Amino acid sequence: MQKLYILSLGCNKNLVDSEIMLGRLSKYKLTDEPSEAHVLIVNTCGFIESAKKESIHAILSLHQKRKKDSLLVVTGCLMQRYRDKLMKELPEVDLFTGVGDYEKIDELILKRQNLFSPEVYLQSEETQRLITGSNFHTFIKISEGCNQKCSFCAIPSFKGRLKSREISSVVKEVKELVLRGYKDFSFIAQDSSSYLLDKGVKNGLIALIDELEKIKGIRAARILYLYPTSLSEALIQRIIDSKIFVNYFDMPLQHISDKMLKLMKRGSTKSRLKKLLNLMKAAPDSFLRTGFIVGHPFEDEEDFKELCEFVKEFHFDRISVFAYSKEEQTPAFNMQQISPKIIQSRLKILEKIVDESTEKSFKRELGQIRKVFCTGKSSEGEFFIAGKDLRWDRDIDGEILINESLCGTLEMGELYECEILQSLDKKLLARALRKIDD
Incomplete structure (x- = not known):
């Protein structure tokens, strides 16, 4: 079996695209060692100058590490934005593609073909993703592109205008993921609160929340990247009233x-x-x-x-x-x-x-009793178990270090009631009190 190494840079919207590519490349065995890979993929970020430099550095670094006759593929936002320039300046790269062809990545590798489709890729109901990083949480991308005109932002120039997935498509994906054991969901887009405005629907997120609440098995959900002009007071209140959406406002x-x-x-x-x-x-x-x-x-x-x-x-x-x-x-x-x-x-x-x-x-948070997902091994080593406040998004909001349990051995992906005991260097120390069953 040939081996695949993939590096996803930038935001979690990019991570979803990388997981879609992994779903299409399931015949490959994943490796963490670039030198072992037959195919190496860099999903680039092109948002700001620092992200561009990080992407270029990553491409050149992987070229130095890869083995002879391997295939180096570069895709994502940076490639879409600077297609002509980078194709001339990066002879190290074997295959180039942009933001419209994630679901064709297996065909492009097979044919050794560069491709830049004119339309930004929008996930379909048939899409199969290989979820990474968690056995209970995942990101759900609800739209692509952006209709806003912020003076500093180039995203609309390479991502295009807003294109929303149908509610039925989002619901189908979430239902399938719940059946696979996922219970914690973060809904993302460039401008989440404009969801369905491209289809003439106001307050599309309210309609989506209404449908998602009918799905049994969701323990928590949150919405990322709300935009002030498209965010309504009605949506804020709907989130507050929701039984599954936590009061997380980004x-x-x-x-x-x-x-x-x-x-x-x-x-x-x-x-x-x-x-x-x-x-x-x-x-x-x-x-x-x-x-x-x-x-x-x-x-x-x-x-x-x-x-x-x-x-x-x-x-x-x-x-x-x-x-x-x-x-x-x-x-x-x-x-x-x-x-x-x-x-x-x-x-x-x-x-x-x-x-x-x-x-x-x-x-x-000191003295609070919080619902906490056990996320496994902590960043502080074997003496702690890592946790995530039910309200928090994955990775970006912090880490709870559980160093005492009154309910036995903690299981990754399970939800526990924890008492917050101490705040230390932007981490919380907690005691697990009891497991919260479904």
Whole structure:
């Protein structure tokens, strides 16, 4: 049996695409050693400059490690975005393809054929994925593309306009995964709250939630990447009222200054954002995640100060911060740029504030009784069992270290009631009290 090595870079939307390719390449044996592989695939990210560099470095590194007569395949967003340039500049690569042909990857490898279909790939009901990384949690991609026009973002230029999967397609996939033992689901897209708007349906996520709640076996679900202008108060309330969707609200804000929100073409004002956030925060056991960009053109000291004060005051649970990246095919590309030195200085200031905010979020958990999925071996070694708060998304929101159990040996993928005992270096220490049965 020939061996396959696959490297998935960037976001979890890319991970889903990689899992679709793995489903098509099931005849191969997976290996963690590039030097053993007959076929090596890099699913690239092309979102910002740092991601581009990471992708190029990964391609060249794998070329150095691979064995003679192996096939190096490069696919994904970076290839779609810089197709002509990279095909000329990367003679190390044997096969190129973009974001429209994940389900044809087996044919392309067999024929040794480059292919860039004009349409972005949208998962079908017949698609078979090989889920990686968990035996109980998986990501479900509900749409591709984006209709928003953010000044800093190039995604619509290579992912195209919004294309939503039918509700029936999403429901069928979830039902099949539940039968395979999956019980924890994260629903993702470039702009999740615009789901079905391309089909003329408003509040498509509400309709999806209604259908998903009819499926027996889902223990928890959450929605990632809500967009402020397409997010309704009705959707927030529907999530709060849901029996399976946890009160996890992931809404990247990018800024809070009205001037910057307008320049960034975010379509919302500070007052509307705060109204939405306050609705989310008022939900029982709510968990709020957001993201901000530092150094966008025309961000002055007052704008930055306003952002810092907002982050200090609002008490988000998790925050991602990014330095502005000048990207071709974006409105901000031709704006007067802020010096990299100033951007890095501001980034360090905001990162310190974010670290303090995150630490406070962890400390607020002390003494709480939480539902926790056992995820297996911890990052801290054999003396702890790793867990994930039922509300949290996989990998990005933290780790719970369980060092004591009142209910025997813990099983990976099972749900336990845990008492949070201590917060230590952005990790929580907990005692398992009892197993929560179906």
